[in-house]
Amino acid sequence: MKNLRRILDIAGDHSKHLYGSIILSALSAILMLFPYFSIYQLITLSSAGQVSVNVLKKYGALALGGIIFGIITYFVALWLSHMAGFRVEKNIRKYGINQLLKISLSFFDNEESGAIRKTIDDNASLTHSFVAHNIPDIVRSVVGPVIILGSIFMINWFYGVLIVAIVIVSLYLLKKMMGNTNDMTHYMDALDEMNSASTEFIRGIALVKLFAVPLTVFKKFRASITNYAQWALNYSFSARRAYVINQIVLELFPLLLVFTLSKRAMNADHFAGALFCLLVSSQVVLLLIKVMYIGENLTLAMQALDRVDNMFVKHQTTPPSESLSTIPADFANDRLSFENVTFSYDSKKTALENISFDISPQRMTVIVGASGSGKSTVARLIIGAYKNYTGRIFIGKTEIKNLTENQLMSHITYVSQNSRLFSRSILENLQIANPNASTQQIDQALKKACCEDLIAKLPKGLETLLGEDGIYLSGGEQQRLALCQAFLSASQIVILDEVTASIDTENESQMQLAISKLAAEKTLIVIDHKLKITKDAAQVLVFDQGKLVESGTHKELVSRNGKYREMIRMHEQTQQWKLGEGK
Numbered sequence: 001m002k003n004l005r006r007i008l009d010i011a012g013d014h015s016k017h018l019y020g021s022i023i024l025s026a027l028s029a030i031l032m033l034f035p036y037f038s039i040y041q042l043i044t045l046s047s048a049g050q051v052s053v054n055v056l057k058k059y060g061a062l063a064l065g066g067i068i069f070g071i072i073t074y075f076v077a078l079w080l081s082h083m084a085g086f087r088v089e090k091n092i093r094k095y096g097i098n099q100l101l102k103i104s105l106s107f108f109d110n111e112e113s114g115a116i117r118k119t120i121d122d123n124a125s126l127t128h129s130f131v132a133h134n135i136p137d138i139v140r141s142v143v144g145p146v147i148i149l150g151s152i153f154m155i156n157w158f159y160g161v162l163i164v165a166i167v168i169v170s171l172y173l174l175k176k177m178m179g180n181t182n183d184m185t186h187y188m189d190a191l192d193e194m195n196s197a198s199t200e201f202i203r204g205i206a207l208v209k210l211f212a213v214p215l216t217v218f219k220k221f222r223a224s225i226t227n228y229a230q231w232a233l234n235y236s237f238s239a240r241r242a243y244v245i246n247q248i249v250l251e252l253f254p255l256l257l258v259f260t261l262s263k264r265a266m267n268a269d270h271f272a273g274a275l276f277c278l279l280v281s282s283q284v285v286l287l288l289i290k291v292m293y294i295g296e297n298l299t300l301a302m303q304a305l306d307r308v309d310n311m312f313v314k315h316q317t318t319p320p321s322e323s324l325s326t327i328p329a330d331f332a333n334d335r336l337s338f339e340n341v342t343f344s345y346d347s348k349k350t351a352l353e354n355i356s357f358d359i360s361p362q363r364m365t366v367i368v369g370a371s372g373s374g375k376s377t378v379a380r381l382i383i384g385a386y387k388n389y390t391g392r393i394f395i396g397k398t399e400i401k402n403l404t405e406n407q408l409m410s411h412i413t414y415v416s417q418n419s420r421l422f423s424r425s426i427l428e429n430l431q432i433a434n435p436n437a438s439t440q441q442i443d444q445a446l447k448k449a450c451c452e453d454l455i456a457k458l459p460k461g462l463e464t465l466l467g468e469d470g471i472y473l474s475g476g477e478q479q480r481l482a483l484c485q486a487f488l489s490a491s492q493i494v495i496l497d498e499v500t501a502s503i504d505t506e507n508e509s510q511m512q513l514a515i516s517k518l519a520a521e522k523t524l525i526v527i528d529h530k531l532k533i534t535k536d537a538a539q540v541l542v543f544d545q546g547k548l549v550e551s552g553t554h555k556e557l558v559s560r561n562g563k564y565r566e567m568i569r570m571h572e573q574t575q576q577w578k579l580g581e582g583k
């Protein structure tokens with residue numbers, strides 16, 4: 001009931017359409033019973049010899065009118081429920097998008113974008129079809145049998161009891177027809193397993209073609225199909241006995257009724273009553289069966305909103321412990337410091353352990369370290385994506401735990417490892433970083449980010465639509481434009497996470513030039529494993545397995561015999577291997 005209330009709330013103004021649909025569906029169920037009522041009346045009257053042409057016409061018109069108006073009201077009811085259904089679907093999507101806007105950035109580290117879309121889409125359309133189709137059907141399937149049973153009881157209580165008994169037996173058998181719950185769980189698990197194996201299969205086809213290997217490598221997919229087939233069979237078999245008995249019970253009922261009648265003295269009233277019961281009894285059971293089938297959708301629809309909510313629950317933005325409504329406008333021009341910061345994503349492993357460092361404003365700090373050493377985690381903590389760390393992080397005198405993610409993000413630009421451009425024009429993509437940027441500012445930013453040659457190559461320059469007419473930018477080109485976005489943004493602090501990762505040597509030197517220009521304007525934190533940029537840095541922080549093992553300038557670090565020197569040595573070795581390859 002609580003969830004139904006929520007669906008009505010989500011329908012907003014359109015909830016009155018839903019109420020209208022419920023009333024009209026009930027009316028339609030009543031109208032559709034008129035033919036049965038007419039037949040009953042005609043038989044009763046005919047036994048009393050009171051059927052004239054006019055009487056026939058009257059009841060004929062009543063029956064026909066009932067059917068016609070019953071169909072019309074049902075269509076109007078469906079139209080109203082669809083209006084409400086579409087509104088509910090739209091509002092659930094809106095709700096999902098609003099949640100996405102509010103949710104912490106940490107959410108996107110942990111959830112696949114495909115899965116997020118599927119959860120919102122599936123549950124929105126499930127709720128739509130429940131509201132649009134199932135609600136009118138449920139109303140009809142409940143109102144119909146109630147009226148039919150009521151009238152049967154009025155005609156003859158014995159038939160009433162008989163039908164109630166049959167309905168109870170049938171409902172019991174229907175429950176049995178749901179099969180063995182254990183088999184059902186296995187069946188659902190096997191279905192899930194087969195679905196995920198099929199996704200892996202589709203993703204893997206390109207690889208299979210590349211290596212020209214037979215499809216039999218997808219043993220897991222094959223096994224999942226066989227397993228699913230087995231459980232589908234087991235489950236169906238577990239339901240077969242109840243199914244067959246139920247069919248027999250339903251078919252036997254009219255026979256039973258006729259048999260009962262034959263045992264009694266058949267007067268006209270009895271005959272009319274029996275015939276009416278015979279005609280309508282099958283309706284009762286059929287409508288109740290419909291309710292049972294709709295019941296499954298009901299459960300799913302009632303849980304749909306919870307499922308959307310549950311997806312977000314783990315990553316609600318932690319409200320600042322001590323909320324600061326105003327922060328000094330130039331606070332981000334101050335130093336950024338970590339004081340004994342320890343953090344783990346989960347209880348299993350510590351991602352950062354007792355980290356302390358100071359980052360000077362308007363200087364470049366480069367963070368280096370092996371994969372998984374915690375570099376990106378440092379960035380995620382600075383942007384406030386996770387607040388459950390111990391220790392303290394300051395920007396100036398402000399502890400960042402006291403700021404909301406939005407407050408922080410308006411002073412920090414984070415170009416992540418996975419930054420992507422949208423399928424819009426390049427200009428629109430750049431304007432995301434600063435919607436008010438003038439043409440002059442954009443030109444300057446392009447120049448500073450060394451992107452002029454990149455734009456000149458494109459057919460329509462800044463107006464070129466990405467993703468259209470076969471125009472796609474390489475990973476490196478996209479990263480260069482991301483750097484341009486960093487120049488355009490008003491944030492004083494910029495974090496670049498592996499922006500040179502997918503860049504060739506020629507692009508790399510341009511990128512380095514751009515990065516050093518950026519360092520002159522902003523507090524720049526560069527996460528990089530190529531170790532070329534470190535020479536220009538005011539400070540290099542060396543991470544290893546979640547610990548800050550060394551810090552200093554490139555020169556200082558090289559003069560020590562530590563981790564950094566070891567990294568440089570290994571890096572140079574790989575460079576030489578590359579040079580030696582052709583010899």
Ligand SMILES: Nc1ncnc2c1ncn2[C@@H]1O[C@H](COP(=O)(O)OP(=O)(O)OP(=O)(O)O)[C@@H](O)[C@H]1O
Nearest residue numbers: 109110345346351370371372373374375376377378
């Ligand atoms: N969302 C997450 N949930 C759980 N653990 C995570 C998550 N993100 C990262 N980790 C773990 O935290 C540790 C540090 O990860 P991080 O992404 O900071 O490494 P990194 O130094 O940036 O590596 P790379 O150079 O590969 O980007 C790793 O052991 C990683 O497995």
Ligand SMILES: [Mg+2]
Nearest residue numbers: 375376377417
């Ligand atoms: Mg990383």
